[in-house]
Ligand code: NDP
Ligand code: MG
């Protein structure tokens with residue numbers, strides 16, 4: 612995979628340019644502050660409210676999205692993905708000029724055609740591979756989090772160089788930046804969160820918890836065994852892969868891992884994963900999510916409510932009261 616580091620990126624390409632950070636949430640606050648500390652001229656764009664006030668308190672010039680689109684050379688769109696299309700059409704598109712760059716940290720709206728920029732602007736992605744607070748913390752400590760860079764449209768002939776300069780400004784080239792495409796980033800991101808990280812993991816935890824409770828074991832013990840301890844295991848995997856985790860657990864646990872894992876996630880499961888991936892690739896999931904938003908999120912809200920009432924949530928809330936080290 613092609614990789615870029617500090618020496619591959621030239622921050623002076625951002626000299627004299629203004630970067631507008633649209634949205635001052637998790638990614639927005641981190642990218643805005645890192646860029647400013649790297650000497651880049653940054654303005655923050657939003658709507659009146661909490662984020663707007665926070666950005667002002669943090670010393671940024673804050674303006675409406677429409678005004679930012681007029682003054683900025685690079686427009687980094689860091690609003691929630693499901694809001695981006697509408698704000699783009701209403702506030703950004705009418706103010707775009709040839710030669711500007713539209714930047715994203717996730718490819719959803721470009722890849723699935725919710726944002727269709729004119730041919731005379733650059734369209735690129737710089738995506739830190741971590742939550743915003745870590746993007747900021749690691750940068751202030753002199754490091755950077757790994758990132759992705761992709762170019763969707765190269766109108767100026769300099770889109771990749773400018774995107775890499777931006778990646779350097781937020782610290783990502785200190786760690787290393789992988790070159791990808793909007794398609795690869797978007798489809799793998801959706802697949803990962805659905806099949807493994809969020810959908811897969813929560814379904815596994817709930818099924819384990821339910822199995823124990825239905826067999827007569829106490830919900831408290833089931834919570835510890837199926838949810839609470841998952842963090843310890845995942846931390847070990849994060850630090851040193853599967854083998855580090857298996858080194859750290861007992862030999863009994865490790866033998867059980869080898870014997871039972873493949874009975875839980877079976878060839879059937881993988882077959883379903885391939886189906887999920889195909890639905891993502893064909894744009895079926897994206898379409899469902901866009902329609903869901905247009906309809907006011909009926910399924911999302913109903914399932915959210917139902918999930919909040921699951922016994923694992925009730926018992927978990929009580930048990931976490933005992934854990935003084937967990938932030939409330
Ligand atoms: P957040 O939900 O944390 O922040 C969203 C921001 O957008 C808030 O400041 C919010 O302001 C603002 N906003 C919402 N609606 C509007 C609007 N109509 N007009 C103007 N501003 C608005 O977003 P994230 O930082 O999580 O995500 C931003 C992007 O980064 C997404 O594309 C996401 O996929 C990507 N990303 C996120 C990562 C993460 O760790 N969170 C990791 C990598 C990529 P207000 O206070 O007014 O609501
Ligand atoms: Mg995602």
Ligand code: MG
Nearest residue numbers: 835836840864
């Ligand atoms: Mg145990």
